[in-house]
Amino acid sequence: MTYLTLSGKVLSDSILEVAKEEVSSMKRKPGLAVVLVGDNPASVTYVDKKKKSAESVGMKFELVNLPKETSESELLSVVERLNNDPAIDGFIVQLPLPKQIDEKKVLLAIDSAKDVDGFHPVNMGRMLAGDESVLLPATPAGIIKMIEHFKIPVAGKHAVIVGRSNIVGKPIASLLLNRDATVTVCHSKTKDLAVYTRTADVLVVAVGKPKMITADMVKEGAYVIDVGTTKVEGKLTGDVDFESVIKKAHCSPVPGGVGLLTVSALISNTVKAAKSRG
């Protein structure tokens, strides 16, 4: 038996294609801004991908690059300016932020209607309550698009999430619960992780420990979605040992899997924000 490689490429392209069509039909081009504090190389790479995708669909893109010594109040006044800028439909503050800045305070200051990262507490809270009309966090939204694209059954199934971050683990747990999965969240304090992962029909792994999920931890025929990305000897490596797992279960690759969907979900969110502003 062979199993599906849950590739993000075709899906990501089609999401961007849809966004491009929507943008071309809009009178005013949607505007996306990214605020980058400092010059962390990984962040610079991510921001560059976002810029390219935004421009490829015909959006306006603004990069606000601030020095790494920027104070919290300086950053907050930039957020305020973007909240009030009519040309900007959505913006994100690239994380992580330097130590002198309180991340929570900054996220709370972003207008929730322009929060295309979906990290504002009011958007998270409404999502938790089952209201998905809000802007959803980009990576979990990308995972849901993957689930829909590959018609992965989730209702009544056991979905196991490994990792409980605010940006992936917790929100994807909410979204899968909204779709009638029985959901288990595991993390660094979980004892006997394999006991849980082996019962998963759908396994989502978002930890950042290269190849921590091996074939013996996975049920035959399960769907395994790998969100981890760690540079190992210069190579992007997932949390799942793809080579062994793909012989036993459907599995998303790294690179070429969920990562691609995160950026396209951000672009979709910006279109959604622009449309709801009218």
Added chain:
Amino acid sequence: MTYLTLSGKVLSDSILEVAKEEVSSMKRKPGLAVVLVGDNPASVTYVDKKKKSAESVGMKFELVNLPKETSESELLSVVERLNNDPAIDGFIVQLPLPKQIDEKKVLLAIDSAKDVDGFHPVNMGRMLAGDESVLLPATPAGIIKMIEHFKIPVAGKHAVIVGRSNIVGKPIASLLLNRDATVTVCHSKTKDLAVYTRTADVLVVAVGKPKMITADMVKEGAYVIDVGTTKVEGKLTGDVDFESVIKKAHCSPVPGGVGLLTVSALISNTVKAAKSRG
């Protein structure tokens, strides 16, 4: 072997005792208001309990009883008035609301700093993100107080929640995850519920199906917390078959368990809201 009856009585009394001391040391007495639309008998009973508890600790209590035909905009203007009333530190809009009123809209309109039910999306979202400095939803907060009082181990344990309501199931899942439990949420679409409940070290049941959890569904020595309350032949009945389960596991009774803690957690929240207003 005998197992603990996880009674809410002593604990609830001691929470109210603490609140009373805090109130007596405050210059201005905290004010709690309840908005009741219509005269649903169950709601009237609940509101009455809240009034008695508030007055027993020396708080001011205001009942705003509106006719069941009240329109959404009329209710929203009452919410606005309470948001701006300096004598009111916290208020709740008793649920359920009549059909002509959009519950979501009303909850969003409540000032999150006065939201002593802890249902505002911004409070839910911050709680989900691990920030428990906000006003927490009363029943889940009561369950946490019970867990602390009886020193029920949760870190590294498997907590299984049956029921995924916005007011109990989802928030208690968040709070247990914050406390390092591995958390599974089950619900009406879960297949083979007993497979999950039998692996639970801590089992929280909040469904509203009398005696649905029987002894064969529970692991020996587990902690079972029953949030269900249904009137059966005039008698308040829980979701857990207490008589059989208590021979095998620690179990909270109904009545006399979590229900008592919900009201005292509401009172605690009002003190917290008053203190943070200063």
